[in-house]
Every structure is written in structure tokens, then in C-alpha cells.
Amino acid sequence: MQHMLGFSGTIEICLRKAKLPEYFSRFRELNLALSLKEFHATPADIILVQAIRAGEELECSMKQLFSRLREWYGWFAPLDVPLTIESLCLNVKSAIPSSQFAVSDVAEMNALAERLLNISNEVSTHQEYVYSRLGELMPATVAIATPRLAARLLCHTGSLRRLALMSSSTIQLLGAEKALFRHLATGAKSPKYGFLIEHPLVQQSQNKGREARRLAGKIAIAARTDFFRTAPLVERAV
Amino acid sequence: MSFREEKKSSSDLLMKVGKKDYATRNAVPGIRVYGEKLVSVNGEEYRVWDPHRSKLAAGFANKLLLSLSPNYVVLYLGASTGTTVSHIADLVPKGFVFAIDSAPRVMRELLQLTKQRSNIAPILANASHPTELASRLSMVDFMYQDIASKDQVRIFVECMKLFLEKNGTAILCLKARSIDVTAKPVVVFERAAKELAAEVTVVQQLLLGAYYPDHCLFVCKHSRVH
Ligand SMILES: C[S@@+](CC[C@H](N)C(=O)[O-])C[C@H]1O[C@@H](n2cnc3c(N)ncnc32)[C@H](O)[C@@H]1O
Numbered sequence: 001m002q003h004m005l006g007f008s009g010t011i012e013i014c015l016r017k018a019k020l021p022e023y024f025s026r027f028r029e030l031n032l033a034l035s036l037k038e039f040h041a042t043p044a045d046i047i048l049v050q051a052i053r054a055g056e057e058l059e060c061s062m063k064q065l066f067s068r069l070r071e072w073y074g075w076f077a078p079l080d081v082p083l084t085i086e087s088l089c090l091n092v093k094s095a096i097p098s099s100q101f102a103v104s105d106v107a108e109m110n111a112l113a114e115r116l117l118n119i120s121n122e123v124s125t126h127q128e129y130v131y132s133r134l135g136e137l138m139p140a141t142v143a144i145a146t147p148r149l150a151a152r153l154l155c156h157t158g159s160l161r162r163l164a165l166m167s168s169s170t171i172q173l174l175g176a177e178k179a180l181f182r183h184l185a186t187g188a189k190s191p192k193y194g195f196l197i198e199h200p201l202v203q204q205s206q207n208k209g210r211e212a213r214r215l216a217g218k219i220a221i222a223a224r225t226d227f228f229r230t231a232p233l234v235e236r237a238v
Numbered sequence: 239m240s241f242r243e244e245k246k247s248s249s250d251l252l253m254k255v256g257k258k259d260y261a262t263r264n265a266v267p268g269i270r271v272y273g274e275k276l277v278s279v280n281g282e283e284y285r286v287w288d289p290h291r292s293k294l295a296a297g298f299a300n301k302l303l304l305s306l307s308p309n310y311v312v313l314y315l316g317a318s319t320g321t322t323v324s325h326i327a328d329l330v331p332k333g334f335v336f337a338i339d340s341a342p343r344v345m346r347e348l349l350q351l352t353k354q355r356s357n358i359a360p361i362l363a364n365a366s367h368p369t370e371l372a373s374r375l376s377m378v379d380f381m382y383q384d385i386a387s388k389d390q391v392r393i394f395v396e397c398m399k400l401f402l403e404k405n406g407t408a409i410l411c412l413k414a415r416s417i418d419v420t421a422k423p424v425v426v427f428e429r430a431a432k433e434l435a436a437e438v439t440v441v442q443q444l445l446l447g448a449y450y451p452d453h454c455l456f457v458c459k460h461s462r463v464h
Contacts, residue, residue, distance in 0.1 A: 023376075024311075024334040024357070031336070031359035031374055032352060035345060038362045042342045 045137050045160040048130070052155045055126050062119045069112055076101055076109070085120050089113040137230075140222035144215070145199065152195045153219070164227035171223075172196060172216035251308060251329050252298075253279055260298050261286045262328035266354050271324040285328065289449050292322040293384060293411045296449035303442050303457060304407065306380060308332045313378040313401050315365045315393070316385035319347035320358075326382070327355050336375050340364040368396045375401055381408035386416035391430050395437045398458065407441075407459060410434070414452040423452040434458060 066085050073092055074081045082088040092113040097103045131147040138160055142150045156174055157163040163171070173180050175194025183190040192209030196202050196216060205211035255261045255277055261284035268283070270276060275286040289296040297304070306312075309332040317323045317337035327335050337352075338361040339345055348360045361374055365385060381402050383394050394410045402408055412430055414423035427443070434440050434456055442457040 024359075027334070027336075027374075027376065028352070028356065028359045031361050032349070034374065035349070035360045035362040039342050039345055039349070046342075 138226040168220035310379040315383040384411040
């Protein structure tokens with residue numbers, strides 16, 4: 001990187017000796033501009049982590065509100081509490097006020113059902129957005145790991161760069177750090193997989209540890225393919 | 239010049255408030271940087287410099303020998319969100335602070351800080367290759383480094399040689415665990431002291447006590463060439 005601030009040596013020394021304010025305000029402006037430029041060059045995968053986290057938080061709110069609404073509606077119709085968001089909300093909306101549940105009670109329960117449906121929709125559209133961005137940024141990893149697991153891994157490592165520079169044995173144990181450290185500290189059984197257990201291949205396998213190891217190797221290669229495909233030259237020279 | 243004398247001569251930019259705490263005169267009155275306490279002394283507003291939040295403040299609480307003149311130009315490596323940078327900027331109202339950090343996330347806060355204060359230049363860059371920073375800096379009177387990287391001693395010495403004025407002072411803040419997790423802190427500090435002494439003069443080596451158990455400050459100067 002070569003940034004010219006536009007001072008020749010001798011002039012610089014004079015200005016510097018005099019501690020001229022203009023000299024430093026120029027330094028400030030130019031450094032500010034360069035830093036902002038660098039800041040805005042932050043890779044998209046690092047920024048996508050925020051969207052992935054938002055998705056996880058939306059999903060978490062959805063689940064919490066869903067179980068709250070089931071609990072609430074259960075006092076209204078104990079014999080018929082649906083198991084899916086859609087049918088629960090449908091039931092809530094057709095609830096008829098009774099002696100125990102005033103019009104205002106039912107109205108409020110309705111409002112919550114409405115909000116829950118909105119969040120549930122938001123969860124789906126948000127997930128579509130995240131998965132399509134992931135597909136653009138790390139297509140190979142997504143193809144091998146599934147979008148959901150790819151999102152988990154990116155979120156956990158913080159950047160595609162870090163994921164790409166990890167050994168496959170590290171990737172195999174991402175998400176199992178607690179068990180790993182327990183293993184190292186106390187000699188307890190070593191973990192065989194972390195997040196990778198989410199993957200259908202691992203789930204269906206008789207030998208989950210072996211499958212996780214195999215999958216981790218493939219993910220490591222895929223992540224490197226994705227990273228080195230797009231990383232700028234300087235980054236590649238790490 | 240001892241710190242105490244400096245206190246008088248630099249028109250009380252740094253004040254002792256309460257028993258142990260120091261505070262710096264707020265260059266931007268009314269504005270807090272990180273939720274620190276604001277106190278008024280002789281009608282001037284000061285920002286309390288929390289030794290639990292800043293290793294340099296912990297240094298002062300542990301008898302650090304350092305004096306900063308108001309017109310000093312400062313290089314700060316590992317500026318993070320600018321907690322310590324803000325206090326240093328308070329101390330050099332007629333000087334300037336070059337604040338370097340390599341993490342875009344923390345640079346966000348540093349950019350905010352720069353908006354409020356005209357004597358800070360934020361530099362989003364990696365300090366591992368000091369020569370690459372040359373075109374963005376001037377020579378400085380004081381250098382402070384607090385980065386948790388394995389080769390921090392090398393970076394420190396290189397930066398001193400490149401950017402520190404002949405009579406300047408430089409402080410290295412060393413965290414034992416970031417150099418070697420397994421070795422005892424004293425051993426790591428001793429090794430670092432030796433490494434430093436081969437290149438520069440260490441004028442004070444200071445543990446930060448209970449504030450930062452495995453940290454050590456090294457106050458350094460250029461070695462005189464005879
Ligand atoms: C412990 S924090 C410094 C805290 C700060 N000194 C304070 O007291 O407010 C260390 C900072 O060093 C930065 N850092 C680490 N390695 C670096 C490097 N090679 N170049 C520049 N900054 C680095 C990190 O991004 C981090 O923000």
C-alpha cells in the first residue's frame with residue numbers, strides 16, 4: 001500500500017518542527033478518508049454474519065412467542081391446542097369470547113397471534129435472503145455443508161477467511177469447544193463433532209464420528225475454494 | 239521530569255481525583271466517551287480515567303514515570319474503541335494522536351471519537367509491517383503499544399526506530415498470555431525485557447498489580463549511540 005500525503009521530506013520536517021496545526025489537520029483528513037475506504041472494503045461475508053445472527057434471534061423470538069401463545073390459548077381450549085404456528089393462530093383468531101375470556105382478552109390474544117404470524121413470515125423471508133447471499137459468497141461450502149450449516153459455521157468463525165484457514169480437524173469440532181476443553185482438562189471422552197451433527201450425512205450415519213471427519217475435510221476444501229476464488233491478492237498471500 | 243512536576247507545568251490536564259483515581263480534563267465538555275464519570279474540579283470538567291478500563295491509567299496508579307506535554311505528537315498502536323486514546327487526546331490538546339487498529343469493528347467507535355476530537359487521526363491498518371505505515375504518520379514524541387500479538391516486541395522496536403523522535407518515550411504494554419500461554423508471566427516478562435534491552439533502553443518496568451494481573455508495562459527510550 002502506498003499512500004502519498006503530498007509532503008516532500010524537507011517541508012515535512014519544517015512543518016513538523018513548527019507543529020503547524022494545518023499539517024496535522026491534513027493528516028487527520030487523509031487518514032480518516034483512507035480508514036473509511038478500508039472500512040467500507042470489509043468483505044461481505046463478515047457483514048452477512050449480522051444477518052445470520054438476526055435470523056437466529058428472529059427464530060428464537062418466534063419459538064418463544066409460539067410456546068407462550070400455546071400456553072395462553074391452552075386455558076381457553078384445553079382439548080385442542082394445535083402444534084403448528086399456522087393452525088394455532090387460526091384457532092386463536094376464531095376464538096369466541098366466553099364468561100372466562102372477555103372480548104378484550106380474546107382481542108389481545110388475537111393481536112399476539114397476528115404478530116407471531118408476521119415474525120414467522122419474517123423468519124422465512126429472512127432465511128431466503130441469508131441462504132441466497134450465502135450461495136453467492138460461498139457456493140462450494142453451501143453445496144457441501146447445506147445452507148443452514150454453512151451459516152452456522154460462518155457465524156461461529158466470524159469470516160470466510162478464518163473458516164478457510166482452519167484445519168479440517170478444527171472444523172470437525174466447531175461448536176463442541178466446551179466438550180473439547182473438558183476433554184483436554186480432565187481427560188473426559190473427546191468430542192467427535194459439533195455443529196456438523198446437523199448435517200444429514202452425519203445424522204444418518206452408523207459411524208457419526210467418521211462421517212463428521214469426512215465431512216469436515218470436504219468443508220475445509222470447499223471453504224478454501226470459496227475464499228481463494230474471491231479474496232484479493234494481498235489476502236491470499238497470508 | 240517527574241510526573242508530579244509535569245502536573246503543574248501542563249496546567250492540570252491530568253488530575254488526581256479521590257484517593258487513587260486520575261482524571262483528564264475533558265477536551266469536549268459534556269461528552270462521555272465510554273460511560274466514564276464526569277467530575278468538576280475548579281470549574282473545569284474532568285473525565286475519570288478508570289484503571290480497570292485502561293492499562294495506562296493502571297500504570298499511573300502504580301507509579302508510572304511518564305510525562306506528556308500538551309503539544310506532544312503520539313502514536314498509539316492497538317487503539318481499540320479508543321478508551322485510552324481519548325484520555326491521551328485530552329492530555330495533548332495542542333498535539334496530535336495517531337490511533338492505529340487493525341479491526342474494522344472497533345474502528346467504528348474510533349471514527350466516532352475522531353468526529354468529536356480534532357486531534358486524533360484514526361488509522362485502520364495492521365501494525366505488523368511498520369514501514370507500510372510510514373506515509374500515514376509523522377514522527378512522534380510518545381508511542382504506546384497495546385496489541386495482543388505474538389510478535390509484539392518486534393513490532394514495538396521497529397516502530398520505535400521508525401517513528402519515535404530521538405528523545406521520545408515509548409511504552410509497551412505486554413500481556414504474558416498473548417506471547418506464551420504456558421510459560422509463567424515473570425518468565426515471559428524477563429524474556430521480553432532482554433529482547434528489548436538488546437535494541438533500546440528500558441527505563442522502567444512496571445507490573446499493573448491487581449488491575450491487570452498478567453500485564454507488564456515497559457517504558458523505553460532510544461539507546462544513546464556514543
Ligand atoms: C487489548 S486491545 C487495546 C485496548 C486499548 N489499548 C485501550 O486501553 O483502550 C488490543 C487491540 O489491538 C488490536 N490489534 C491486534 N493486533 C494488531 C495489529 N497487528 N495491528 C494493529 N492493531 C492490532 C486489536 O484489534 C485490539 O483492538
